Amino acid sequence: GGWGKTTLVTNVYEREKINFSATAWMVVSQTYTIEALLRKLLMKVGGEQQVSPNIYKLDAYDLKEKIKQKLKTRKCLIVLDDVWDQEVYLQMSDAFQNLQSSRIIITTRKNHVAALAHPTRRLDIQPLGNAQAFDLFCRRTFYNEKDHACPSDLVEVATSIVDRCQGLPLAL
Template sequence: GGVGKTTLVTNVYDREKINFAAHAWMVVYQTYTVDAVLRKLLRKVGYVEQSPSSNIDRMDVYDLKEEIKRRLKDRKCLIVLGDVWNQEVYFQMCDAFQNFQASRIIITTRKNHVAALAPSTRRLHLQPVGDTHAFDLFCRRAFFSRKSHECPIELMKVATYIVDRCQGLPLAIVSIGSLLSSRPRTHYVWNQTYNQVRCELSNNDHVRAILNLSYHDLSGDLRNCFLYCALSPK
């Protein structure tokens, strides 16, 4: 994760949704149930419960699909299924859509077998950003308060080391850049941060390591708040 799939699709979705009569974005977690996903979709396309008998929570999978078909009949719709982990999500839902020619379904996934649902000409495999763009992105976060966003010469070497550790992953670059933007711009402090990143990387992948470092940089109250929010279902 962290290569920019969601950011890219968000930009496309926000730009194109005005061209569709109905649109919905749903994140599909590993622990999904098809009825829960269908209920969420039905609500997002404008279903209004007019009586207790029409309560979505009382509908089974068949009824949910039939209602979706009815509401989306002959309508052009844009559906995003985010963070899909297995093909069954699509297979369990696809018959709920009637007009595939006019509609579009976008799936984001980390799994190659899920991406294989689409023809090769319709797949987009995002690559990590190049060194130059990675460093530029880092500087725009780490030195956002400077008009030119330029890295001071005395920090150039350690900043390059830090960016290299991010492996071209935008989420990691933005997170570590934001973290360093609030720290003193001294070689000692930045080198200390670099060593912390190296230590975290020995136990976690690149994105998780840097997010973990950012988490521990929070105040005690904010960490408690973060953990409290994490108790809620996704």
């Protein structure tokens, strides 16, 4: 972690969600059950007050069918954040079939998960270069200084800190 994937997607999601009639942000992580994720998605896109209490009795197939019913005429923006395994998307993808003008965004630190996306639809985030990292560090640390300049007596210490952060924006 620490590359800024979730931060970037959060900004996109917040800016774009007004253009969609259904939205859902799903944190997946390493421990999940497909039924729990599908239930959560159904509650988000169907409105918790509109979802039957029987939702906890439904299996994955029935949950997917209910999601399809809720989404079939709606433009959706769905984020699957912190996906570690292709199986998450592969198991949920049935529910996303035939979604008109909808978008599904996946954040992951795993290349095999990112490979699910078409190469033209994938954004690989790289660490900041030394100059960019130093600039970001100085803007955050010396925000009261003119032009956010690092004081000359702190350049060596600042450089050492920036080097330890290895170009990861959230570490800076």
